[in-house]
């Protein structure tokens with residue numbers, strides 16, 4: 001359960017201020033599938049980062065499963081990220097020197113899972129994105145779609161209750177993009193994972209039952225079909 | 226995060242930058258190598274001295290003419306009266322605190338037999354010499370009081386001299402030429418080896434009065450004295466001073482040195498050397514440490530994105546801190562190990578080139594190498610690691 005109340009985010013750039021988010025109000029119940037749309041620079045990533053506990057709001061409050069996370073310190077936030085959230089970045093963000101398997105097992109490493117368990121669970125996660133045969137490849141040896149699937153496996157490996165994807169298909173062709181969204185949908189439908197998806201693609205957004213539109217840091221529409 | 230994983234992550238990054246990591250360790254390599262050198266030479270020196278002084282009684286005094294301090298710098302008295310055989314005689318007779326007094330004349334000369342010859346140290350002694358120092362005889366007899374009183378041209382020769390001039394045959398009674406004078410061999414010393422800078426196997430002993438004539442000297446080179454009291458030499462020293470001053474117009478134009486003084490001098494030399502090496506060691510460890518710090522700061526900057534990813538996935542400050550700290554310690558430890566090898570090699574090399582410099586490589590060199598490089602790695606790795614740990618995940622992920 002995500003409860004965002006009156007959240008603003010202000011970046012100070014010398015004398016000027018950039019209001020990336022203004023007074024945002026957003027509740028997302030567990031198991032929902034929400035698409036966030038809006039023009040470039042409207043504040044979508046900023047909002048996602050706050051939801052994903054990577055960033056904290058300048059003002060307002062954010063509760064995650066009833067826990068006030070908006071004023072937590074960084075180590076506490078790290079633990080929340082590790083336990084509850086799976087983040088899929090537009091630019092994959094895989095560690096180049098590590099194999100797909102090692103990349104996937106990183107969250108487990110920081111969760112203190114034993115070596116054997118890590119291996120088992122990471123292989124299982126790779127299996128879900130159908131990449132078992134690429135487990136020992138480095139990111140440079142994988143295609144864009146495969147890299148994003150590794151990143152998704154990594155986001156899933158800790159069995160998070162929330163999956164956040166910030167333009168996960170932005171760097172992929174349409175066909176691969178569809179496949180990945182289909183995978184997300186399955187996870188949402190079959191396993192009840194809360195799914196929040198940022199996208200530019202109107203058609204993709206239409207696949208989500210609920211669509212939130214942000215313009216200039218403000219939520220201008222919140223439609224459920 | 227477990228240690229094994231942390232170590233692996235650090236090893237990974239070092240492997241990815243082999244050359245850079247290698248160059249970074251140079252300072253530590255030199256630092257640890259000098260520490261090892263320092264330890265092994267210092268230790269060798271101590272053992273060497275312990276051996277020497279174990280071979281002599283601890284109650285020896287050495288008297289030589291001229292006033293100087295124990296460091297050997299002459300103060301240049303205008304008229305120095307040499308110490309004479311009569312002085313030695315007086316010391317022997319008038320002091321109750323000395324048990325033996327051996328007059329010594331040192332010289333060098335060619336010793337010859339037939340067509341063979343060699344340069345040798347020639348030591349003028351009398352029958353008191355064996356009372357002061359244990360000099361085991363191989364065969365024959367040592368210089369006696371009669372030899373001395375009668376200025377007999379007799380010689381006792383060292384093992385090496387005997388072998389080189391005569392081979393394996395029996396030499397007792399054979400003639401030998403020393404500095405163009407004819408002597409007769411009456412004894413051979415047992416093998417003794419080096420001690421106090423002299424090789425006693427190369428020594429030739431003749432009666433001290435003969436030596437004075439042979440080298441045309443007015444006085445003795447020194448007088449070796451054995452004090453009666455093993456632990457307190459002061460009464461003997463006081464006696465020697467008093468008696469000699471009395472005989473030298475109340476002037477102290479001689480020097481009395483005890484074995485403790487010698488030991489003290491040697492200790493001062495070793496201490497100075499230790500300080501110099503310690504200086505080199507600490508400077509290079511400092512330079513090495515700064516090098517490591519520098520390279521770690523570069524590494525943190527280069528891997529900002531990696532840190533961002535790790536943090537986004539749940540790494541806490543401690544996880545990142547340890548990862549980078551272990552990396553710097555590993556780099557430093559590698560330097561330490563190479564330094565250990567290098568230092569040991571140099572120590573052995575020095576010993577091979579100049580056998581007079583004693584060297585002893587102790588097992589705790591290993592601990593020293595580990596300890597120092599570990600400390601350098603931790604000390605100079607903390608700041609970069611803290612910098613990495615404090616990075617903001619979002620900013621790091623955005624870092625290009």
Ligand SMILES: Nc1ncnc2c1ncn2[C@@H]1O[C@H](COP(=O)(O)OP(=O)(O)OP(=O)(O)O)[C@@H](O)[C@H]1O
Pocket residue numbers: 011012013018019020038039040041042043044045046047
């Ligand atoms: N670290 C920052 N410092 C200053 N301004 C920032 C920072 N991060 C974001 N902004 C500003 O905040 C606003 C919102 O940025 P954000 O990245 O959330 O947009 P976005 O909707 O994700 O855009 P896009 O669709 O292009 O990814 C932008 O005007 C951006 O310039």
Ligand SMILES: [Mg+2]
Pocket residue numbers: 044045046166
């Ligand atoms: Mg964005």
